[in-house]
Amino acid sequence: MGLVVQKYGGSSVADAEGIKRVAKRIVEAKKNGHQVVVVVSAMGDTTDELIDLAEQVSPMPSGREFDMLLTAGERISMALLAMAIKNLGHSAQSFTGSQAGVITDSVHNKARIIDVTPGRIRTALDEGNIAIVAGFQGVSQDKKDITTLGRGGSDTTAVALAAALDAEVCEIYTDVDGVFTADPRVVKKARKIDWIAFEDMLELAASGSKVLLHRCVEYARRYNIPIHVRSSFSGLQGTWVSNEPIQQGDRKVEQAIISGVAHDTSEAKITVVGVPDKPGEAAAIFRAIADAEINIDMVVQNVSAASTGLTDISFTLPKTEGRKAIDALEKAKTAIGFDSLRYDDQIGKISLVGAGMKTNPGVTAGFFEALSDAGVNIELISTSEIRISVVTRADDVPEAVRAVHTAFGLDSDSDEAVVYGGTGR
């Protein structure tokens, strides 16, 4: 029996009862003979409450102090969790990100892990302890300041520790049963995926699936750490994310042609109208966007009208960046020389992901046919080797997702196969 890293999110440790429930599960793993490292997020709404307080004292809190403030949240949950485990008769020690050796760069609020030196964790484990580590936080290499890793940071902490400690598996406990072939709130017949390859999971995460963040999966792939996403409420097997298919009993789980359908309604579309169709125009537009530090997603340029020599360029980006992008482009209007801008935040993106589509040329056609049969109009298309994405009206998204899910044989046999965890958050 080797070392496992378990990560519990805020909804799993929302109150004293949750902490005691999680403590029991951790002790279970220890009793099964594992060395156990636990990464824990702040309790329930703690982080939001701290952000509220910060806004009350300062409209623009400094990054360094904001990180110092937010990291109080995990300090509370990890200490309580260690106490609860001790109360069950097992020894546990809690460690801050800094104590656990999570070394980051100095970009406050969204630092990146650059090294993990888990000497104290190793010692605690060797002395028979369960090690509890604060998720989401680290210490900067140059200034020794406290940093936070940004959204989904606790998952990344867990994977990074698993890599540094050469863990057998990184278990991500959450309030759903695993990764599904589509969002179960939209597709009632969505199925839990038993195993998915890193590559496919990366595309799903990039396409709007929220269970695991891109960054965490990328880290796991780089260090080849299998992730097991599962519910902290049920005891069921969840979804394995790894390089190699897993063995379930006698059965080797097969690579599916299609892993799942993801959707995303958090993006907007900007169309730059009347762009002179000559070299350097697109570059000028996206230089203006990049200089404003805005990440864009899909880009499409129409064929130019021969009569005018003008073309349109459309791209998608997070709605939250919309205002900034429009401002940046308006400022560069004369230099670029376009006619006008159109902003549309009523769009949605539907993506079909599967490594199998590389060798199955019919997939793209089948995808478009399914959307057409459902009466869904396609506005933009973008593809990668293992993904096709389209932009549609936001209103069409639920119907489009269901149609594609059914067309590719992803529907489960029962009407409501989804087992939700406790809170159903």
Place this chain on the structure above:
Amino acid sequence: MGLVVQKYGGSSVADAEGIKRVAKRIVEAKKNGHQVVVVVSAMGDTTDELIDLAEQVSPMPSGREFDMLLTAGERISMALLAMAIKNLGHSAQSFTGSQAGVITDSVHNKARIIDVTPGRIRTALDEGNIAIVAGFQGVSQDKKDITTLGRGGSDTTAVALAAALDAEVCEIYTDVDGVFTADPRVVKKARKIDWIAFEDMLELAASGSKVLLHRCVEYARRYNIPIHVRSSFSGLQGTWVSNEPIQQGDRKVEQAIISGVAHDTSEAKITVVGVPDKPGEAAAIFRAIADAEINIDMVVQNVSAASTGLTDISFTLPKTEGRKAIDALEKAKTAIGFDSLRYDDQIGKISLVGAGMKTNPGVTAGFFEALSDAGVNIELISTSEIRISVVTRADDVPEAVRAVHTAFGLDSDSDEAVVYGGTGR
């Protein structure tokens, strides 16, 4: 203009408004040309709320984890305070006890500071920052674990930092205007003391005065750091505690014969009845008490009755230790050979403190006369070079304190000279 250390307690930073008010005061000191180091406690009831949570997950939380938990409180207040200061246009950085170099022993929940290495604070100051330091916490020298300093720990942090940084003064901001000649809730005519010597302040603290704790004053005396106790609500001069009298305008504040009257109703009295009057008996009793790790205060042995050869021994101790002391003595009853125990928690202690009494032989007589005139019966007496304490019935304490206060000319001229701070907590 030199370096000042300011300490703000939990009631001064109870909410966002309090934090903003304190931030203004800190910036004021900075504008006056000082280098400013601020020690801050956890906001209002934060610590109590964290203790509640701990009790919900474990009846006997481990010391290490309990300290990890509690230190989240100062992390929140210090980060918010730094943000509030930045919002006023001044640069500030917050530091945990560990980052500030507060090195302690490993006794969790009541660690003692053994060294302060404030390199990061010094750097922050030299770069023009206001340094905000978490009170009440440190890091253990051997294990590098987070520790807390116990009750009144933030005051000790402030004095220790002031000593390590060679500060001009350590300002302790609180919700009263300073140290008074008696508790203003009991004696309406109590006067604020302008200056008091370390020695007298130590005796007042040991005798029940709650404004400053003994440990903090002791530290300040050892390193000769003047303390200025003052209100964070009013802008008034408070009480200076130092070796040498202060200068106020043209006037040098004189050493008073009597500094003040303290009282304490938190103690109980145990009388061991029928102890054989022979060598080693008292030693056996107090060995039993000491082995149970109970601190006692006053001890009195009656003259033995010639007819029986038996005597009684009485001592006082914190009420909270009463049960434990009785148990320890009962266990040793046969070995010690006494008749019975009497436990009395309806007692109070009144102490008169003043370095001047060394050279004024009439003080003791005056003290007893004042009590006698007030009809107060004395049960035990204990004296030091600069203090006389008596035990009376608890009910007699307020009247006794007022009588002594008046007899020694401590009453202020006006009927209600006391200026209270905002919350009046």
